[in-house]
Amino acid sequence: MAPLGAAVYGDFRALLDDARVEIVAITTPPLAHGGMAAEAARAGKHVFVEKPLATSLRDARAAVEAARRAGVRLGIDYVLRHHPLHRLALRLVRAGILGKLLHWSLENYASLDPIPGGHWFWDRRRSGGIHVEHGVHFFDLCNQAAGDLPDGVAGGFQHGPDGRTDRAWAHVTYGSRLAATFYHAFVRTDATEQTTIRLGFERGEAILEGWIPVRLVVRLEDGDPSTGDALRELFGTVERRRGAQVAEAVAPDRQGEYRRAIQSGMRDLVAAVREERDPEVTPDDALQSLEIALRASPEDGPAADRPPARSSSSARSPA
Numbered sequence: 001m002a003p004l005g006a007a008v009y010g011d012f013r014a015l016l017d018d019a020r021v022e023i024v025a026i027t028t029p030p031l032a033h034g035g036m037a038a039e040a041a042r043a044g045k046h047v048f049v050e051k052p053l054a055t056s057l058r059d060a061r062a063a064v065e066a067a068r069r070a071g072v073r074l075g076i077d078y079v080l081r082h083h084p085l086h087r088l089a090l091r092l093v094r095a096g097i098l099g100k101l102l103h104w105s106l107e108n109y110a111s112l113d114p115i116p117g118g119h120w121f122w123d124r125r126r127s128g129g130i131h132v133e134h135g136v137h138f139f140d141l142c143n144q145a146a147g148d149l150p151d152g153v154a155g156g157f158q159h160g161p162d163g164r165t166d167r168a169w170a171h172v173t174y175g176s177r178l179a180a181t182f183y184h185a186f187v188r189t190d191a192t193e194q195t196t197i198r199l200g201f202e203r204g205e206a207i208l209e210g211w212i213p214v215r216l217v218v219r220l221e222d223g224d225p226s227t228g229d230a231l232r233e234l235f236g237t238v239e240r241r242r243g244a245q246v247a248e249a250v251a252p253d254r255q256g257e258y259r260r261a262i263q264s265g266m267r268d269l270v271a272a273v274r275e276e277r278d279p280e281v282t283p284d285d286a287l288q289s290l291e292i293a294l295r296a297s298p299e300d301g302p303a304a305d306r307p308p309a310r311s312s313s314s315a316r317s318p319a
Contacts, residue, residue, distance in 0.1 A: 012036065016043040023048060023269065030133055031126045034059025037074065041066040048075045048269050052136045052293070053286040055128035060290055064283040075269035075279040076286040080137050082264035085213040085251050088234065089199065089206055093145045097230045098220055099202030104142045104180040108211065111193040112186055122164050130168035130184050131155060131293040138182055140289035145199065146174045149288055155296025170296035212254045220245040
């Protein structure tokens with residue numbers, strides 16, 4: 001037994017054979033996710049798996065089908081979907097206060113400190129590469145903001161002087177109404193890392209600061225008083241600065257919010273089991289964001305501009 005009384009298993013299958021276990025959480029490197037999720041589902045266990053669901057669509061679809069056949073729930077840890085500032089940003093999009101969403105952009109200058117040279121992250125066979133291992137978070141967020149699936153995906157990688165693939169880019173379009181750009185550079189230290197998500201609307205913008213966001217700032221054209229009232233309903237306080245209405249929300253406890261977001265995802269899976277429904281992050285959500293990530297991840301050269309499959313979309317349209 002572990003110090004806190006939890007059972008310890010020497011083999012994954014021994015855990016699956018334990019009838020006391022009802023939910024299995026999978027936090028291995030990504031290559032094992034799909035196969036282990038499918039095996040756990042076939043053993044009758046509900047599954048909470050770290051993103052990505054798998055490193056290939058074949059393995060991801062097999063896991064989803066195994067869960068469906070076994071009648072168990074499959075939850076995927078898209079932690080940002082449970083963060084209060086991302087939830088607030090999505091409410092802002094759906095409220096239409098700033099007009100139509102025209103552009104969604106990510107700039108992610110990430111720290112190398114947690115991932116030294118021998119880490120599995122740099123082995124694309126094990127991790128899936130930057131877009132698959134990390135980028136699926138942001139493809140999923142963009143799908144939710146768009147309320148639809150994209151019709152065009154292009155992407156590629158760039159390499160550092162040591163040969164590692166340390167940068168990735170993608171351009172994603174949702175018809176003629178929304179374009180999205182994604183840029184990742186794993187080149188900095190903890191002291192200088194910075195992630196910025198910018199949502200450009202017809203009448204203003206929203207900016208999220210931080211990979212686990214700590215601040216959301218909204219700027220809206222100063223005009224119709226009703227729009228300011230609607231913004232105030234979401235944020236509580238609105239200030240006027242240089243001809244614009246400005247609202248701000250903060251979540252300074254970064255690690256605390258990160259822990260709470262993971263807990264929220266796990267609680268949602270438990271509720272989904274009891275209520276016999278899909279979790280908030282559905283298997284379709286995971287499949288759709290993984291497909292975009294794979295299409296943006298060429299083996300050699302830029303990815304072809306190919307639309308993802310549009311069946312079974314669970315991305316919701318803005319209200």
